[in-house]
Amino acid sequence: MFELYLEKPGDLRMKESDPPPAPKDNEVKVKVIYGGICGSDLRVFRGSIPYATYPCRPGHEILGMVVEAGKKTPHKVGTKVVSFPNTYCGECEFCLQGKTNICKTKKSFGVTVNGLFAQEIMIDSEFVVPVPPDLAEERAILIEPFAVNVHALKRASISKGTPVAVIGCGTEGLLAIALLNHMGADITVLDIISAKMEKAKSFGKQIKAIHPADVKDQVFDVVVEAAGVKASVEQAFQLVKPGGAMISLGITGEEISYPALRITRSEITIYGTIIYTKKDFAEALALLQDHEFNVAPVLSKIVPFIKYQEAFADALTGDFAKIVLDFKEA
Ligand SMILES: NC(=O)c1ccc[n+]([C@@H]2O[C@H](COP(=O)([O-])OP(=O)(O)OC[C@H]3O[C@@H](n4cnc5c(N)ncnc54)[C@H](O)[C@@H]3O)[C@@H](O)[C@H]2O)c1
Ligand SMILES: [Zn+2]
Numbered sequence: 001m002f003e004l005y006l007e008k009p010g011d012l013r014m015k016e017s018d019p020p021p022a023p024k025d026n027e028v029k030v031k032v033i034y035g036g037i038c039g040s041d042l043r044v045f046r047g048s049i050p051y052a053t054y055p056c057r058p059g060h061e062i063l064g065m066v067v068e069a070g071k072k073t074p075h076k077v078g079t080k081v082v083s084f085p086n087t088y089c090g091e092c093e094f095c096l097q098g099k100t101n102i103c104k105t106k107k108s109f110g111v112t113v114n115g116l117f118a119q120e121i122m123i124d125s126e127f128v129v130p131v132p133p134d135l136a137e138e139r140a141i142l143i144e145p146f147a148v149n150v151h152a153l154k155r156a157s158i159s160k161g162t163p164v165a166v167i168g169c170g171t172e173g174l175l176a177i178a179l180l181n182h183m184g185a186d187i188t189v190l191d192i193i194s195a196k197m198e199k200a201k202s203f204g205k206q207i208k209a210i211h212p213a214d215v216k217d218q219v220f221d222v223v224v225e226a227a228g229v230k231a232s233v234e235q236a237f238q239l240v241k242p243g244g245a246m247i248s249l250g251i252t253g254e255e256i257s258y259p260a261l262r263i264t265r266s267e268i269t270i271y272g273t274i275i276y277t278k279k280d281f282a283e284a285l286a287l288l289q290d291h292e293f294n295v296a297p298v299l300s301k302i303v304p305f306i307k308y309q310e311a312f313a314d315a316l317t318g319d320f321a322k323i324v325l326d327f328k329e330a
């Protein structure tokens, strides 16, 4: 079988390897169908995650089919599954509260442990979730990045008509917009790239767009920060209405200046949000099964696995939303 691996930052290769051995009792062997390239795969590729380990097989967003199942796994051969991006221990104080997303000893596939971009993978059955056979594969591959938003948007109070700004119209921003659109929120989008805002507006003609440089005194009950750079986080603080909330979804290591006076005096709430739990995953799956739920603008293209160099190069341009590798076509 073939798999991808990063010898060191910038050095992405494909290699032929032995297929994984027979699964242990709690493991499943999964034949990978699709793999979504995520921003964190790009950061590991660039070498901008200090704690990433090399050599490393990238990838954590996969859809596949169980081809061998250990004796103690609940997943049967032939079941389609999607993966979790992290492991969790199930025993620390956070896991015991159901907050597996902030487990003290979580490990990240494709970052701190080998990832999932291979034609066949072995994985603990705890970290895969079955998907119904009738769910379109092009929707199923979006469950993982979408669950991020299902979790994030629950942090603040949003209902029909709530004015919400989404900063950053990449994959995560677009998935936030898809869900906000479904909820009937009053959406305004911001991105430094006009084409990205146009894509966001394709969810519905009622969606408004403002270039970040054109912001004057507009404020919103909820601001979803999904760009993850210093300028966007600082702008997010400014865009929150007094009494409102900012959902901090973007991830940046940059130092941000914190407007303490405004946050205190205007009673602004800042919610951190990191991935999701199995419950969010189940809700994401239910929404994706609803034909009324539009996510089509999020999937930019599906590329045969063999063209991984082209797929990563395109993803690195920042001009696309989700690019998916097709592992059936190596
Ligand atoms: N919290 C979580 O659980 C979680 C999960 C996944 C991703 N993330 C983070 O969310 C962020 C978005 O992820 P993505 O995959 O959509 O990334 P992406 O690169 O596809 O999208 C980022 C978008 O932000 C835009 N942008 C850049 N600077 C901007 C600015 N100053 N103002 C407005 N827009 C700007 C870019 O043009 C781009 O469209 C990243 O920081 C990522 O690390 C967080
Ligand atoms: Zn991801």
Ligand SMILES: [Zn+2]
Pocket: 088, 089, 090, 091, 092, 093, 094, 095, 100, 102, 103, 104, 105, 106
């Ligand atoms: Zn734990």
